[in-house]
Amino acid sequence: MALGDILIDVQGVAKHYGEGETRVDALRHVDLQVHAGEVIALLGPSGSGKTTLLNVIGCIVGPSSGRVELDGEPVFDAKWLRGNLRKLRLDKVGFIFQAHNLLPFLTAEENVSLVLDLAGWPRAKGRERARELLDYLEVGHRAPVKPALLSGGEAQRVAIARALANSPRIILADEPTAALDSKRAQLVMDLLRKLAAEQEACIVTVTHDEKIFDRFDRLIHLRDGRLSDA
Numbered sequence: 001m002a003l004g005d006i007l008i009d010v011q012g013v014a015k016h017y018g019e020g021e022t023r024v025d026a027l028r029h030v031d032l033q034v035h036a037g038e039v040i041a042l043l044g045p046s047g048s049g050k051t052t053l054l055n056v057i058g059c060i061v062g063p064s065s066g067r068v069e070l071d072g073e074p075v076f077d078a079k080w081l082r083g084n085l086r087k088l089r090l091d092k093v094g095f096i097f098q099a100h101n102l103l104p105f106l107t108a109e110e111n112v113s114l115v116l117d118l119a120g121w122p123r124a125k126g127r128e129r130a131r132e133l134l135d136y137l138e139v140g141h142r143a144p145v146k147p148a149l150l151s152g153g154e155a156q157r158v159a160i161a162r163a164l165a166n167s168p169r170i171i172l173a174d175e176p177t178a179a180l181d182s183k184r185a186q187l188v189m190d191l192l193r194k195l196a197a198e199q200e201a202c203i204v205t206v207t208h209d210e211k212i213f214d215r216f217d218r219l220i221h222l223r224d225g226r227l228s229d230a
């Protein structure tokens, strides 16, 4: 596969929580580059720093030191380089959490269009885009339904539609297949691969799910806050 643009460039990033005796070094000098079209997995034991790294890439957690560039734009270099982090995230990043992260009091369609409301889209256009995405993910017929009535696979596809609403090139996923059986987990991964290829996006997924390991271009291992080969 020819490698596309570098969409995620993490350079020498460290992150510690707390100070003195309570200090925890969650990331120690991590370098990671991810290209357009790539679908990679972040693996490692509990506490190895996977969620912290995902949150650093997603501009939710600020590193203690190092540099982060997203889609060619420097966003962190000893400090945040852009004031409005929420806007930065909306512009560049889509998050897929486990399905139960959908807002229970909104319909499937509203869960997706909410992101576009926040990004300032006119409401009717946002609804149209939400419908298109749900149709594309083959859950359009479930648009008026609240999450409690969706199956695990349907809810996960709605969560994917929500992450894609604003056409981000960087898609971050935390255990996206944990609640799914083997067949559905593989279907979700195939869908993400197709999206990455079609939209020249990249996908970084934290997972423990061995049944989907063969769906990734690269497996990145974290151990005690460092990237390791195995």
Ligand SMILES: Nc1ncnc2c1ncn2[C@@H]1O[C@H](COP(=O)(O)OP(=O)(O)OP(=O)(O)O)[C@@H](O)[C@H]1O
Pocket (backbone or CB within 6 Å): 017, 018, 024, 025, 026, 044, 045, 046, 047, 048, 049, 050, 051, 052, 053
């Ligand atoms: N907000 C926080 N405050 C203090 N320590 C934290 C915080 N978040 C994470 N940590 C610590 O940082 C280390 C890395 O945590 P992180 O959640 O990134 O690991 P992980 O690999 O995602 O773990 P898991 O697989 O259990 O989710 C752990 O020792 C954790 O206890």
